[in-house]
Amino acid sequence: MRDVHVAGVGMIRFGRYKDRDVPDLGGEAALLALDDAGLGVRDVEFLAAGSLFQANAMVGQRILQQIGQTGIPVVNVANACATGSTAFREAWLAVASGEHDVGMAVGVEQMGKMGLLGGGGGSGVRTEGVLGSGLMPAVFGQAGMEHMRRHGTTQAQFAKVAVKNHRHSTRNPLSQYQVEVSLDDVLHARMVAYPNTLYMCCPTGDGAAAAVLVSPEKARQLGANVKVLASVLTSDPWSERDLTLPDVNTLTRAAAARAYERAGVGPEDVDLVELHDCFATAELLHYENLGLCGEGEAGRLIDDGETAHGGRIPVNVSGGLLSKGHPLGATGVANVFEIVQHLRGRAGARQVDGARVGLAHVIGLGSACTINILGG
Amino acid sequence: MTARRPIVPFLRVPADGEPYLAGHRCTACGAIFLGPRLACGRCMARGSFEEVPLSRTGTLWVYSIVHQSSPGVPVPYVAAIVDLPEGVSVRCSLVDVAPDPAALSFGMPVEMTTAVSQQDRDGNDVVAFFFRPAQGGA
């Protein structure tokens, strides 16, 4: 495997685009990334497109119908919420293997008002609310309760994650919401699934993001100096309770260990993290899963402001999924976009000064975990 | 003519006796699964499973209280993960308890109960299992 560099990234503001469609949104992000790289669609040798709700609709090819049909190989990726980050990894593999010199990943989703709550089952027999809950808010509520049980974490500590990420989003013009909320607001908002209230759950929405990955030689020509230090994907090994409650911890820890080893860095070397805060509870779990603190210290980390912008290890300065939004297929590429902007010193008002190494983490429940570590 | 059918295959509703959950136990390593497997997810041994009846009592591992759900699902409800003494866990709803963190505690003893939850398309009664706070001082 050879080194791979990120030559360009693009992203549209997450939100609602009810008069547009998936190839159109994805195409816009792709063109932004190509412009950013200083390349044209004729330079692209491989495309990986990630879109979850349209997984069977040849989104990658339809994006090329929007921006230029050159006959290149296209793969369409679905991997739950890790769809976009898996597409990024496919493009990375295409270039790292030596097969292609320029690969592009596009993540795009149009969710409209359809939520993570989904519809009824197809069997005609309702299990939701009968056999507990398979819905994301309850699953991540329960995962947070495990942390509460093991470490005495409080609902207020989880709520502080929402306060932090919503505050961060006010400095990100691409964030779906850009509104500050107080701890009181968060705790007294409508309960969705205890302990997560409305502000502790990511919104639904539409969005797209793209990245152009290139070989070392191309990177030299283009002056692209952000490098992919590691791109790792894991699935669930067997673990205690056999996934009766989906286990977002074990596969994240496995991915983190492999990613740090591949990248030759440790958590202490990371200057910023974009992690999968689909619910506020999830963020605290991942502080420990990613080694940002010791076991049971996540509550203290948020209390002490260490993961806020300006803190020791800023987490989700983009606003995170909680505020920036979570258009499923777009998410994993969008958090790479965020890291790249900081490494290039182009993150504007939310810039993490002097950022050299950034980590992007995504979980797709079911489960898939990706970790991309980038260095600049 | 309607019949009774369990909501999941691993719920057994014998004509003469108490309903129970059935586990598939790997004879190589002892791991128990709810539902059949081709090979053991834990030790990878192929195809040697035995069916074991699981206890009707256990303890509450964790829960969430769901206030917003899919259309048509009554809220609130307590979504729980219950640990059984055989070393297997079950996803279930906790009933006969207030949907309030003050009424719930980690590790509290719980017991299984069954009830008809709905009718299926063919008009059969669908029997579901639930857990509730243990009443016999388990």
Ligand SMILES: [Zn+2]
């Ligand atoms: Zn086994």
